[in-house]
Amino acid sequence: MNLYFRCYSFINNVTDSMKKLKSIDLFAGVGGMRLSLNKALKKMGLEDNCKLYSEINLYCRQTYDANFPDTPLIKDIKSIQRKDIRNKIPDHDILLAGFPCQPFSKAGISNRNFLKRPHGFNDKSQGNLFFYILEIINKKKPKAFLLENVQHLQNYDNGNALKLILGSLRKNYYVPEPEILDAKDFGLAQQRRRIFIVGFLKKNANFIYPKPTYKNTKVADFLDCHPKKKYIISDLLWESHQKRRKRNEMAGKGFGYKMTYPADRFTRTISSRYFKDGGECLVYRGKNNNPRMLSPREIFRLQGFPESFKIPVSNTQAYQQAGNAVPISVVEKICINIIDYLLDKEKNKTLKLKAG
Numbered sequence: 640m641n642l643y644f645r646c647y648s649f650i651n652n653v654t655d656s657m658k659k660l661k662s663i664d665l666f667a668g669v670g671g672m673r674l675s676l677n678k679a680l681k682k683m684g685l686e687d688n689c690k691l692y693s694e695i696n697l698y699c700r701q702t703y704d705a706n707f708p709d710t711p712l713i714k715d716i717k718s719i720q721r722k723d724i725r726n727k728i729p730d731h732d733i734l735l736a737g738f739p740c741q742p743f744s745k746a747g748i749s750n751r752n753f754l755k756r757p758h759g760f761n762d763k764s765q766g767n768l769f770f771y772i773l774e775i776i777n778k779k780k781p782k783a784f785l786l787e788n789v790q791h792l793q794n795y796d797n798g799n800a801l802k803l804i805l806g807s808l809r810k811n812y813y814v815p816e817p818e819i820l821d822a823k824d825f826g827l828a829q830q831r832r833r834i835f836i837v838g839f840l841k842k843n844a845n846f847i848y849p850k851p852t853y854k855n856t857k858v859a860d861f862l863d864c865h866p867k868k869k870y871i872i873s874d875l876l877w878e879s880h881q882k883r884r885k886r887n888e889m890a891g892k893g894f895g896y897k898m899t900y901p902a903d904r905f906t907r908t909i910s911s912r913y914f915k916d917g918g919e920c921l922v923y924r925g926k927n928n929n930p931r932m933l934s935p936r937e938i939f940r941l942q943g944f945p946e947s948f949k950i951p952v953s954n955t956q957a958y959q960q961a962g963n964a965v966p967i968s969v970v971e972k973i974c975i976n977i978i979d980y981l982l983d984k985e986k987n988k989t990l991k992l993k994a995g
């Protein structure tokens with residue numbers, strides 16, 4: 640039987656400018672996109688060269704700066720006027736942007752409906768942020784971009800929002816059909832489907848999104864060995880979870896809290912609201928024991944962040960940051976394919992070695 644394996648031989652082939660691919664990280668949160676890109680670059684013998692990040696939230700910036708010190712910052716991307724984009728946004732090869740998803744997410748829409756606030760692109764504070772990204776892309780012309788959002792963006796307004804996004808990006812870029820990828824198929828024990836949109840200034844081939852890599856994950860592998868007692872939920876909260884579940888069942892409205900067992904393959908999607916009551920994932924602690932919430936570190940782990948990732952903020956902030964982040968192993972794989980594509984796969988990519 641012939642065995643083939645792939646081996647990257649970029650370093651000698653790529654030009655100096657490509658060895659240090661320049662990037663910018665918009666709506667950066669705690670830097671999940673950048674961390675993923677860095678991992679991909681490292682695997683391919685290339686270096687991180689992030690020229691700028693933009694993040695409006697002070698606590699996210701504290702975490703970002705602790706992990707990626709000395710990166711130039713623009714706090715509010717809206718502070719950059721159209722006429723200043725050329726000067727104020729540095730040149731870059733790859734633009735990363737996980738733009739705010741609440742205006743398009745199911746929970747965000749029902750919240751906004753309840754508050755009688757507009758959603759989608761009509762949400763003036765967050766819904767139109769895509770157009771800031773579009774301006775930057777069209778003015779700075781990076782070689783590639785990677786955008787991330789909730790899966791529901793696909794269905795929002797009968798697909799018209801996504802159509803508008805793709806139509807406007809495709810005026811100057813090759814943008815293959817976006818793909819929905821799930822963290823649980825990429826080695827993380829969390830179901831988390833996200834839509835990814837990549838684009839390239841030049842079309843040299845068809846871009847291929849990564850294929851699922853894992854089938855067998857186990858929640859237990861992502862849990863703390865010695866969870867702190869403070870994560871066990873109180874009798875009062877446990878009672879209210881159970882009551883709500885009964886109410887929901889009687890009204891035929893879904894299930895309420897979700898009990899997660901360490902042997903489960905994956906958890907539900909952990910959202911940025913997890914800190915409120917942990918309903919998306921309560922960890923089973925045996926019959927007659929109150930379940931516990933995940934710790935912020937466990938959620939970061941379920942998102943693929945390494946143990947070395949610093950969490951310098953309060954638990955409430957950390958829960959929100961972890962729940963908002965991108966799943967690292969998914970984005971890393973997409974970044975590998977983006978870099979592959981940029982490096983012109985025919986010339987530089989694969990060295991097949993015959994073994995056996």
Ligand SMILES: C[S@@+](CC[C@H](N)C(=O)[O-])C[C@H]1O[C@@H](n2cnc3c(N)ncnc32)[C@H](O)[C@@H]1O
Nearest residue numbers: 666667668669671694695696715716737964965
């Ligand atoms: C979905 S989160 C991105 C999370 C990120 N991908 C990660 O892995 O951590 C969107 C982020 O955009 C930030 N944001 C919202 N409006 C912004 C603005 N006008 N300028 C810069 N950042 C903004 C939010 O504070 C939030 O952290």
